[in-house]
Amino acid sequence: MTIEKRGDGTVGKALDVLSEVAEIGSPVRFSSLLKTSKYPKATLYRLLQTLLNQDMLSYNEEEQTYKLGLKLVRMAHSAWLQSSLAPVAVPFIDELSAKVGETVHLAELDNGQVLYVDKRNPASPIEMYSQAGKVGPAYCTGVGKAMMAFLEESELSKVISKQAFFKYTDHTITSEKALRKELTMIKKEGISFDRQEHEEKIICISSPILTSNGRVIGGLSITSSTDIHSLESLEKYKPELLATSEQIGKEAGAWSFPEKSIN
Structure with missing residues (x-):
């Protein structure tokens, strides 16, 4: 089967943000992400909310930081086992x-x-x-x-x-x-x-x-x-x-x- 490559849309943008959080390697504030992100403030916030809703990220209210979510950890472990x-x-x-x-x-x-x-x-x-x-x-x-x-x-x-x-x-x-x-x-x-x-x-x-x-x-x-x-x-x-x-x-x-x- 041939897969036609197209623009990744919202999914691709959300994965970009997820990768940015992962590469930082520690909990990160919105302001820090915004400094290096290629997306404007409103778009970045919306993408972060999408990732939070899907449990791909978690948010610490007290420290106001984002980090990788447990769902992503479970998926990574599954990928490790399978591929x-x-x-x-x-x-x-x-x-x-x-x-x-x-x-x-x-x-x-x-x-x-x-x-x-x-x-x-x-x-x-x-x-x-x-x-x-x-x-x-x-x-x-x-x-x-x-x-x-x-x-x-x-x-x-x-x-x-x-x-x-x-x-x-x-x-x-x-x-x-x-x-x-x-x-x-x-x-x-x-x-x-x-x-x-x-x-x-x-x-x-x-x-x-x-x-x-x-x-x-x-x-x-x-x-x-x-x-x-x-x-x-x-x-x-x-x-x-x-x-x-x-x-x-x-x-x-x-x-x-x-x-x-x-x-």
């Missing part, structure tokens, strides 16, 4: 993190970017950008490059076209040519590395999660800091990383993991 690798992968990433004593990330490609769907921290977690539910760039993260390297060319071209190639650090890849060169090496080796490309001091070793027919359905990474590891010392985890990725891929296949569009 992500997370429920399948839970026991495997638990075991891997316990075995290596490092942070483990589980991710998927979403609209050309990396969506972190689960994360396990060791006893002493390292502060880093990635958290479950956050979206990061694919071209400068180990898990993003691992997934990209195993895409079919038609899919890969679409994903690459969505990359900003912004220079986050002195180590960031900033061109399609350099990225494709590295992706070729990653496909040969079966693993990728984050060489402090997205965040200073944060490094990782990553692998794709593939179905039995080689389709990319996710990525897995073991992440640490240059204060603790070098890339060479992280590479010792390659056997455990690949074995866990393979286990998750097989289990996901048994669940008949759904086809997902990367567009």
